[in-house]
Amino acid sequence: MSNLYLAYAATWIIHIVYILFLSRKAARLRAEVKELER
């Protein structure tokens, strides 16, 4: 039973880590665009 919750939790941890990776990438690209606009 605990493996069931572990599996569901692991799924969402993987997706949340990927979303954090995307938001960091977006922030880096925004900074680069600002740099180019200067």
Next chain:
Amino acid sequence: MRPGFLIYALATMALLSYALYQGMMVAPTERTMGEIQRIFYYHVPSAWTAFLCFIANFLASIAYLVRRNPKADAFAVTTAEVGVVFTTVVLITGPLWAKPVWGIWWTWDARLTTTLVLWLIYVSYLMFRRFSTGQQTATLAAALAIFGFIDVPIVYMSIRWWRTQHPKPVIAGGAGSGIDPEMWSALLWNLAAFVAFAGLLIWVRYRLERTRQQIDELHALQALASTEGTLTR
């Protein structure tokens, strides 16, 4: 943020919540495995979503080789990355399901091994794209993706072609296969939710990749302008 994106994101969140409710509360408990079988509602839709991502990557790679359109290349890298995320979910939830049911976390049977190879192929593809700096990167990546895709039908057919520790297909598996209609319903809700969620991730990641391509173009133009300036001086 565009209103269309916001509506889509909210609808996806609602769908994921309802799918979770279907998998945990509505679907009946399986007779032999018990509650642990509910991992099925995350494991199988994640695998099918990953397959859809890799099919999209395959088609985008062909489109890039034919038309040399950077949008096709951006879509290819996007779908490969999202496909790897969903395959990672499959490779983590699988052993968590296997341990209480089979008594082992992992075995080198055809389905498990070909899935691990699939993950390694697309991780290699992404690493190649990340670290290669040559002008032919997109072309070589597209060729790699087309050959790498060969493993997708092998993964799908592995439980039909070979005797494996992994269960035989319960869907489209011929006579004797099939699941309870309520299990079907929960499975389809979860599949719809995961495909919608993958679409959301692809939407965001594609826009980032297009921005990166445009930044690279600007850098190239700046470099060209400064070279021309040096030559005319």
